[in-house]
Amino acid sequence: MILFNKTKQIYLFFFTGVLLSACGHKKVDVSNIPVNVKIERFDKEFDAMKTRPMVQQAAYLQNKYGRFYHDFIATLLQDNQINTTDTAYFALLRKVFVTKDYNDLKHDIDSVYPNLDKPEAELTDAFRHIKYYYPEKKLPAVYAFVSGFETPIITDNGLYGIGLDLFLGANSRFYPALTSAWPRYMSRNFNEQNICPRLTEAIIREDMFPESDSSKTLMSKMIYNGKIMYFMDQVLPDAADTLKIGYTDAQLKWCKQFESKIWAWFIDQNLLYESDYQKIQKYISMAPFTPGLGEKNESAPKLAIWTGWQIVRKYMEKHPDVTLQQLMADNDAQKILTESDYHPK
Incomplete structure (x- = not known):
């Protein structure tokens, strides 16, 4: 049973890794920054409607979660016109609560996540790092919910689910x-380890630094994504590179081993200034591997993102006077590429 059919903004970069990178980031002290993330358990409070007086619990949820509650109910019941002030919809909710599908799923969620202490601690550290670099940044509210296998992360006007x-x-x-919606190369990374990186990445990409519509060429997309990944280096200093970009250990090893050949491929195929999305999307999108490169499908996906990351790291290494804020505000992708002097060997 699908419980949540309206996909808002989906971030499909779900992957594991254990290799810690010592390059690309600087350790800063954020311990005194007054941020403490609390993930609101909407999933538990919604489930409480089964046992508490439904009208009162609905009023509580409506007051606490506002439009999030309305949107959740509307998508759960597959009716965008649902009126949550009209108690007629309670009969439909009661039918959901007695289904085996709902109860099996809720059982497993409660078993895996009796609490969210670890993600809260990791997000607190990440949000403190964001505040360190951007003190005026207003950080979002964070809710946990049941998506019905639709979306891992949603964004909606200052809140993240x-x-x-x-x-x-x-x-x-x-x-x-x-597997038709979530192939194995994605679902193998659906774990607690990914909650903080994926939500942090969503904040960076969609809230703080959305990609410009003018970013058309593969080179401009390389540098944009490289900046995003470098920002993640700074705010997730203890996270593995594999976790940040979504590689297995073997895929990261492959990229490092063939870095010069990957770059040569982009040059030789005249891809850097290619703007035909059909031709460049395979170097940006997540997949089990990159078609045309490597033997026996051993290549890593998202090679333009990985390469852009290395370019930006090289640029920042050569320009230690450039701040993170200056980097993120610099939209001259060609300048960053040229001044990085990126020539992997």
């Missing part, structure tokens, strides 16, 4: 039946 059903662990009993 975590779909816990897409963070149940690679071996969740539900994922084998969802």
